[in-house]
Amino acid sequence: MKTPFKPRELAKFQRTLLAWYRRNRHALPWRASRDAYRIWVAEIMLQQTRIAAVLPYYERFLENFPDVHSLARVPQSEVLRLWSGLGYYSRARNLHAAAREIVSRHGGDFPGTISHALSLPGIGRYTAAAILSMAYDVPLAALDGNVARVLARLFAIRGHLRGPGHWRALTCLAEQHLARSAPGDWNQALMELGETVCTPRNPRCAECPVAGHCRARARNLTGTIPAPRRKPRAVRVRIAAAILRDPRGRTLLVRDPGAHDRVLFSRMWQFPAIEVSRQPRVELENHIRATLALDGSSLSLEALPAARHGVTFRNVTLLPFLVELPRLPKPRRSRALPLEALHRLPVSSATRKLAAAAAMRDAIVH
Numbered sequence: 001m002k003t004p005f006k007p008r009e010l011a012k013f014q015r016t017l018l019a020w021y022r023r024n025r026h027a028l029p030w031r032a033s034r035d036a037y038r039i040w041v042a043e044i045m046l047q048q049t050r051i052a053a054v055l056p057y058y059e060r061f062l063e064n065f066p067d068v069h070s071l072a073r074v075p076q077s078e079v080l081r082l083w084s085g086l087g088y089y090s091r092a093r094n095l096h097a098a099a100r101e102i103v104s105r106h107g108g109d110f111p112g113t114i115s116h117a118l119s120l121p122g123i124g125r126y127t128a129a130a131i132l133s134m135a136y137d138v139p140l141a142a143l144d145g146n147v148a149r150v151l152a153r154l155f156a157i158r159g160h161l162r163g164p165g166h167w168r169a170l171t172c173l174a175e176q177h178l179a180r181s182a183p184g185d186w187n188q189a190l191m192e193l194g195e196t197v198c199t200p201r202n203p204r205c206a207e208c209p210v211a212g213h214c215r216a217r218a219r220n221l222t223g224t225i226p227a228p229r230r231k232p233r234a235v236r237v238r239i240a241a242a243i244l245r246d247p248r249g250r251t252l253l254v255r256d257p258g259a260h261d262r263v264l265f266s267r268m269w270q271f272p273a274i275e276v277s278r279q280p281r282v283e284l285e286n287h288i289r290a291t292l293a294l295d296g297s298s299l300s301l302e303a304l305p306a307a308r309h310g311v312t313f314r315n316v317t318l319l320p321f322l323v324e325l326p327r328l329p330k331p332r333r334s335r336a337l338p339l340e341a342l343h344r345l346p347v348s349s350a351t352r353k354l355a356a357a358a359a360m361r362d363a364i365v366h
Ligand code: SF4
Pocket: 150, 153, 154, 197, 198, 199, 203, 204, 205, 208, 209, 210, 211, 212, 214, 215, 216, 217, 222
C-alpha cells in the first residue's frame, strides 16, 4: 500500500483541486441541479459512452421522462426507442426496471443508502457512489477509469490499473483522500482532471493544479503509469442481412433469436440476418427461405454497400441485401413498416446502418 498524504498535504491538495474544479468545471446539464433522478440518468448514459455522444440523448430523454414516475409508467419498448443509437441497451432495460422499483419500493425517491442503491438493477459500486455523493453528499469515493489513472500517477503505482490488487489499493487511496466536506464536487473534480488534464496519453502536467503533489511527475514516470492493458485480439464477424421490401415500400423487421442477436441487435427489432462465412448471398438466402417460409418464391438478392460496425472486441462487417417481394411474409414476432419509419421502433445502430445502405441505394437509383 502506498503511503497517503500527511494531513497538512492532504488539506492543501483537496483545497487546490476543489478550487480548480469550481473555477474550470464544464457546464453540463446534470450538474445544473442536485436532482438524484437527473444525476442517475446521466451516470447510466455515461457508462462506456463519451459526454458529447450522451448530451443529445440526455436532453431528449428528460424531455420525454422528466421524473422517475414518467419513466416507470411507460413500456420498456418506449425507453429502448429513445435509447436507440446510444448502444449497450441493457443499461436502458435496467434503468427502466430500477425506475419501477424506485416507485414501488422507495416512494419515488432514489434511495439514499449504498445498500439500497446497490440493490437496484444496473447500479454498481461506482455508479452508486457517484449518485449518492453528488445528489445527497454521502461521503463515498467514486472510482472510475479516469480517477484510477489520476491516483495511480499521484502515488506512482506501477502496472496496469486492473492488475492484481491494484484496483483495491486505488479504492483505498480514493477513500483516504476523499474531501468529506464536498464529496460530490470532489469526485467530479478528480474525474474532470482525468478527462481534461491527466489524460491517458501525454498528460498536460504543466497545467495540472496538483502537479506539486504528483509522485509520477517527480520521478519522471508519467509516460509509463499506468501500464497499457493488453487488449484481446478483435474477432472478425460478417453478418448478412435481408432488407425485404414489398411494392408499397414496406420492409420486414423481426425479433430474431440468432446467436448474433444479443450483441449486435441487442434483442431489438432487426432485419432478418445471419452470420456468414464464404458465400453470404447463398447463406442468407437459405436462412430467409427457412425462417420466413419463402420456399416457393423466386428470390433476387441485390448486394448493397457493406458497412463496418465495431462492437467490443468484434470487427463486424454488415452485408445488406435488398430483396424485392410481391408480398412480405408474416412470421411470428414481426413488424412491417416503411423503411423511413424505422425510428418508430427500438432498433440498434447496426440496424440503422443497414437501413441507411438501402436508403442510399434508392437515392442513387431514383
Ligand atoms: S502532474 Fe501530470 S501526471 Fe501528475 S496528476 Fe497532474 S497531469 Fe497527472
